[in-house]
Amino acid sequence: MPIYEFKCQGCGGQFEKIAKIEESPDCPECGSSEVEKLVTFSATVSTTRTRSKSVAGARARTSEVKKEQDRAHEEYRRKHIDDHH
Numbered sequence: 001m002p003i004y005e006f007k008c009q010g011c012g013g014q015f016e017k018i019a020k021i022e023e024s025p026d027c028p029e030c031g032s033s034e035v036e037k038l039v040t041f042s043a044t045v046s047t048t049r050t051r052s053k054s055v056a057g058a059r060a061r062t063s064e065v066k067k068e069q070d071r072a073h074e075e076y077r078r079k080h081i082d083d084h085h
Contacts, residue, residue, distance in 0.1 A: 009034040 006025065007014045010032030017025045026033050 005038040005040050006035045007038055008032050009036060014038070 002018070003016050004019050005014060005016050006027075008027035008030060010027060011030040013027060013029040015028055019025055024033070024035055024037070027035055
């Protein structure tokens with residue numbers, strides 16, 4: 001079941017609730033049954049294509065971080081050898 005956002009007509013409070021499409025829960029603040037389901041939009045739509053793009057982007061970022069860490073480690077190693085020889 002999806003999470004819906006509701007607004008109470010009695011007290012004006014807003015709340016989220018996991019509900020069926022046809023369900024209209026009572027307000028948790030004042031107990032009123034006069035609630036309005038608000039229209040909300042999902043921030044992210046996940047599909048095989050978007051997941052693949054996200055994974056590819058994450059791998060590319062991870063690869064860049066790893067390269068930078070390797071460069072920093074090599075520089076540290078060289079300085080350490082120079083300082084101790």
